[in-house]
Amino acid sequence: MKVQRFAQQCVAAMICCGMSLPMLQAQEKATKANQSEGLNVVAITGGKLLTVTHGVIENGVLVLSDGKITAIGTAKSIQVPKGATVVDAKGRTVYPGLFDAETNLGLIEIGSNVLTSDLVEDSDEIMPHMHVYDAFHAETTHIPIARVNGVTMAIVAPGSKDLISGQDSLIQLDGKDRDEMIVSKDIALAVNFGAEQRRVAQGAGVPKYPSTRMGLISQLRQTLLDAQDYKNRKNAAGQKEGAAFKVDLKYEALIPYLSGERPVVIGVREAYELEPIMAVAEEFHLKVILNHVTHMDDVLDKIASYHVPVIFSSIWELPEVGERYDAVYAMPGRLANLGVKVAIATDSYEKDRNLPYAAGYAVAYGMPYEEALKAITLNPAEMFGMGDRYGSLDVGKVANVVIANGDPLDVRTSVEKVYIRGKLIDMSTRQTELRDAYSK
Amino acid sequence: MQDKERRCEIALRLLLALSALVCTGGIRAEAQTTNHPVDSVIRNATVMTVTHGTIEHATVWIHDGKIAGVGTKIQAPPSAVVIDGTGKYLTPGIIDPHSHAALGNDINERTSPITPHMIMSNAFDNRDKTLYFALAGGVTTAMLLHGSTNLIGGQSVVIKNKFGDDRDAMFFLNAPLSIKFAIGENPKRQYGNRNELPATRMGNFELLRQTFEDGRFYMKEWDSYNRKVASGDKTAVPPRKDLKLDVIADILRGKFYVQIHCYRADEFLTEEAIAKEFGFKIRAFHHAVEMYKVAGKIAEDGTAIATWADWWGFKDESADAIPWNAVLSMRKGVRVALKSDSTDDMRHLNVEAGKMVHYGGATEEEALRMITLNPAWIIGIDDRVGSIDVGKDADLVLWNMDPLATFARTEKVFIDGDIYFDRSADGLGAVKFHGTMHSGGFGGGEDDSDDEGDN
Numbered sequence: 073m074k075v076q077r078f079a080q081q082c083v084a085a086m087i088c089c090g091m092s093l094p095m096l097q098a099q100e101k102a103t104k105a106n107q108s109e110g111l112n113v114v115a116i117t118g119g120k121l122l123t124v125t126h127g128v129i130e131n132g133v134l135v136l137s138d139g140k141i142t143a144i145g146t147a148k149s150i151q152v153p154k155g156a157t158v159v160d161a162k163g164r165t166v167y168p169g170l171f172d173a174e175t176n177l178g179l180i181e182i183g184s185n186v187l188t189s190d191l192v193e194d195s196d197e198i199m200p201h202m203h204v205y206d207a208f209h210a211e212t213t214h215i216p217i218a219r220v221n222g223v224t225m226a227i228v229a230p231g232s233k234d235l236i237s238g239q240d241s242l243i244q245l246d247g248k249d250r251d252e253m254i255v256s257k258d259i260a261l262a263v264n265f266g267a268e269q270r271r272v273a274q275g276a277g278v279p280k281y282p283s284t285r286m287g288l289i290s291q292l293r294q295t296l297l298d299a300q301d302y303k304n305r306k307n308a309a310g311q312k313e314g315a316a317f318k319v320d321l322k323y324e325a326l327i328p329y330l331s332g333e334r335p336v337v338i339g340v341r342e343a344y345e346l347e348p349i350m351a352v353a354e355e356f357h358l359k360v361i362l363n364h365v366t367h368m369d370d371v372l373d374k375i376a377s378y379h380v381p382v383i384f385s386s387i388w389e390l391p392e393v394g395e396r397y398d399a400v401y402a403m404p405g406r407l408a409n410l411g412v413k414v415a416i417a418t419d420s421y422e423k424d425r426n427l428p429y430a431a432g433y434a435v436a437y438g439m440p441y442e443e444a445l446k447a448i449t450l451n452p453a454e455m456f457g458m459g460d461r462y463g464s465l466d467v468g469k470v471a472n473v474v475i476a477n478g479d480p481l482d483v484r485t486s487v488e489k490v491y492i493r494g495k496l497i498d499m500s501t502r503q504t505e506l507r508d509a510y511s512k
Numbered sequence: 513m514q515d516k517e518r519r520c521e522i523a524l525r526l527l528l529a530l531s532a533l534v535c536t537g538g539i540r541a542e543a544q545t546t547n548h549p550v551d552s553v554i555r556n557a558t559v560m561t562v563t564h565g566t567i568e569h570a571t572v573w574i575h576d577g578k579i580a581g582v583g584t585k586i587q588a589p590p591s592a593v594v595i596d597g598t599g600k601y602l603t604p605g606i607i608d609p610h611s612h613a614a615l616g617n618d619i620n621e622r623t624s625p626i627t628p629h630m631i632m633s634n635a636f637d638n639r640d641k642t643l644y645f646a647l648a649g650g651v652t653t654a655m656l657l658h659g660s661t662n663l664i665g666g667q668s669v670v671i672k673n674k675f676g677d678d679r680d681a682m683f684f685l686n687a688p689l690s691i692k693f694a695i696g697e698n699p700k701r702q703y704g705n706r707n708e709l710p711a712t713r714m715g716n717f718e719l720l721r722q723t724f725e726d727g728r729f730y731m732k733e734w735d736s737y738n739r740k741v742a743s744g745d746k747t748a749v750p751p752r753k754d755l756k757l758d759v760i761a762d763i764l765r766g767k768f769y770v771q772i773h774c775y776r777a778d779e780f781l782t783e784e785a786i787a788k789e790f791g792f793k794i795r796a797f798h799h800a801v802e803m804y805k806v807a808g809k810i811a812e813d814g815t816a817i818a819t820w821a822d823w824w825g826f827k828d829e830s831a832d833a834i835p836w837n838a839v840l841s842m843r844k845g846v847r848v849a850l851k852s853d854s855t856d857d858m859r860h861l862n863v864e865a866g867k868m869v870h871y872g873g874a875t876e877e878e879a880l881r882m883i884t885l886n887p888a889w890i891i892g893i894d895d896r897v898g899s900i901d902v903g904k905d906a907d908l909v910l911w912n913m914d915p916l917a918t919f920a921r922t923e924k925v926f927i928d929g930d931i932y933f934d935r936s937a938d939g940l941g942a943v944k945f946h947g948t949m950h951s952g953g954f955g956g957g958e959d960d961s962d963d964e965g966d967n
Binding site: 181182183184185213214388389390391392393394396397398421422425426429432433435436437481482483484485486503504506507510511 | 641642644645648649697804805822823824825826827828831832834835836840855856859860863866867869870916917918919920921939940941942948949950951952
């Protein structure tokens, strides 16, 4: 029944896209002549479709047209449109492009080389006016390498050294320049709370405020109070004709977050740090996405009680003394089982290609497979308000599609084709070029 | 365990040993000094031997800590403890040839570029939690090396990961001596930042050559003295005993396996030239991310590599790292091991090996060999561990499925025939560990850790 409904949706979508029913009923095989007409329609046939939203379709047909998914269903229910480029995916797995909910892609090239880093402006701990899009390096070698393993969308976040380190951008991992790749600027605010953000003394130096967790919490509250005050004064000034108002970019940047219009991603690792930071979030009615929650396996109910989504970007972090060896591996599954919406992320600039394997570990340690797949596709898209555009094989969504020779979460699987916005991606990277050059 | 309990247990085990002897009618009696049962069998598992294929529905018989039989028609003594392997996979224990786990923050004696007299076992902390995590990931043996700030760092310690046993019991008995060298960015950064030699690769290699010249001279002085003594010269005066040069001389005498941290193709070639100039062999290049560029040449020298599956881009000299390096190098005749150099990767080397199926099309056996028999060769213990063969130590891992899959989990880990990790056990699963673990140093995932280690 589900398939029928989708078939109907598909037909409806095709009509919306300007295609006619007779076209849909036309013969299956595309001809060269048709392709040259520039219809830009691709039909992926015969594959096992992991739809994310409506189960697995064996021997499915997926139609991509002008950058969108325009039809999906079984071979019986979907007619391949006339003129479509047919891609045979028999024996292959087809799934939505992966969405990495926390990365530093394009902010750093070589980890040890500080001159290649634009990770974080840590001259002050309150830096909401730092915009990732100002530093995002579209030509980084790390992006092609991530996308040939099926990663097609990523949140780029600044480094975590600051209490408020800036605002994230959403990127797609293809495009001819920065403007094409950045899908959404300032999509979320990056807040971090824990040991790393304290301005403790370096070497023989003196500490700066805030050098403790108490200091961090007070500093955050004061900043948000000042931002509210700024917003009120700005509104008041706006009502007076011709009144001059001095714009302060730092507080300006915080306004959309005070109203809960956009999400605040709060990175926090220790169970004892959760309540203090969530108290601030509740005081200011922030729209929270929790990040990391690495060592919180004894407060899972507490996390669930906040009814906020969680990005788990810590699966490769070690448990602490006293924790079981699989305490961190098991966290995504345990959270998902409590009904928490979980995204799994890499929090990386050079290991993003391993995103599907991070989800695979979560499966090994108890996360249901469907949930793990969701955690790297639909869930992150939804958390950032992009669920209507990305994260599943559904009609109307952006045509980010991956074809692989096996289970996407298994390290032994090879990705064969990647479509981003309906465009077939060149699978060569700097690394394949090196491989080929030295394989001769 | 209380002493009384222990005595009871020993008595019980002696009884068991005797009964086993009677039942099998003539297995050579051996003194039972360890606390493992005399015989145990893992039945009906898919056994990946590494040396002679994968055997379905096979039995592995463990006798007195050694592998006593492998196959489908093994008759173990009826008294043997039976472990059901139905639906599970059995592999040799994983061997990590490059780790800094359990060395606290004592990884680098970064006060001089030449410190061969550092002996890593002096820093070994057998309660480090990272050993537990590695055990739970199937690591039964590891070589723990000095860090990479120094051109010649120190002498490795090889351990059996018998987590919970006494510190002394964890050293791998009679493992060959290995010494760590390092070249490239790390020594450059460490000493260059202090405006000291070596700040460049020129400085790296020239200082290395001078060190060997010094070692050569020292060796000749001692050889001359020893000749005099041997010929009955009572007036011979011994040269000054120098702990540092002693080791350099022993490297020149071929008494150490030389393990070299380096990344770039030009570095491999220079290192081999220096080794030939001074007459020693290089056992393995570690990291070796550019081996695919010169693998044909290095294969002729017989030097192995211990590399990562897919690490890259974290420093300038890893910019040309490609995930096909391991398989391409292997195909050109280089012996390849995967290693962790990371307390994280050390927990899932099986998955890292699985990546080799994807990157370059290694067979599962080839991939598994990279984390078992080949690292054993690098350490020099491949005659004792690294495969499931009769006579080898019973260091084994039982997995819930094919261990090269992302979804694989360690079920049980055996070392010398004893179970050290059991996922189904209560608590931590480290069945022999009691007491308090330590938080570890390098990459220990701790707050405020200022030691980033030195990849």
